């Protein structure tokens with residue numbers, strides 16, 4: 001992911017262990033984009049075999065991605081499955097406040113088979129204290145507040161985008177979300193490595209920050225039918 005305030009994404013590699021490897025050729029492919037990608041030709045992206053797009057909507061409660069609407073409309077026009085994501089700033093306001101801001105600016109969801117549950121992008125602080133100055137239990141409460149507010153409004157739990165390393169460091173490796181929230185792990189490697197506690201599998205994998213299509217490169221861990229089911233709720 002890219003931040004509005006910084007352009008460096010630091011990925012701390014974790015020790016690789018023998019774990020299942022996604023079949024990169026078979027699973028539905030996706031991308032995630034923000035204003036950094038500017039104009040995207042979604043028909044080309046679709047023709048390249050991409051099935052889904054996550055599009056940056058908001059950050060904190062002060063930033064709306066200026067290209068969200070055109071990205072979302074372009075992806076829709078090209079018959080791509082799509083959803084919005086929110087970059088969390090847990091140090092600036094409550095989880096509920098940020099969920100409402102996200103919901104009001106593109107993060108909504110409906111059971112139409114083409115809208116993915118909104119994603120909460122929670123990861124390294126691009127510009128300040130590690131873990132945004134929150135203790136692990138405060139961080140878990142913040143994420144619960146965001147997640148429950150999103151669920152109350154839409155009926156689905158948000159996808160959680162993170163890295164295993166950040167999750168371990170900043171939530172104390174909480175297993176509190178594994179039974180409710182789909183997981184989206186960033187790991188730029190040929191295998192996904194260890195997952196955060198509780199989750200026995202990942203739903204999405206961001207496996208590279210560049211590739212043959214614009215933005216970060218992702219895949220869905222399942223079939224195209226499974227992806228459509230996620231978009232039906």
Ligand SMILES: *[C@@H]1O[C@H](CO)[C@@H](O)[C@H](O)[C@H]1NC(C)=O
Nearest residue numbers: 035038039040066067070071
């Ligand atoms: C993205 O937003 C910028 C800033 O508002 C604007 O200049 C540009 O035309 C937008 N591009 C697209 C593809 O919407």
Ligand SMILES: *[C@@H]1O[C@H](CO)[C@@H](O)[C@H](O)[C@H]1NC(C)=O
Nearest residue numbers: 069070071072073074075077
């Ligand atoms: C989406 O399609 C509509 C109808 O053809 C068109 O008016 C609009 O400009 C398209 N939007 C984008 C972003 O391509």
Ligand SMILES: *[C@@H]1O[C@H](CO)[C@@H](O)[C@H](O)[C@H]1NC(C)=O
Nearest residue numbers: 020021022192200201202221
């Ligand atoms: C993909 O999902 C399946 C269950 O549907 C699971 O067995 C497998 O471990 C998952 N892969 C990863 C890398 O999480």
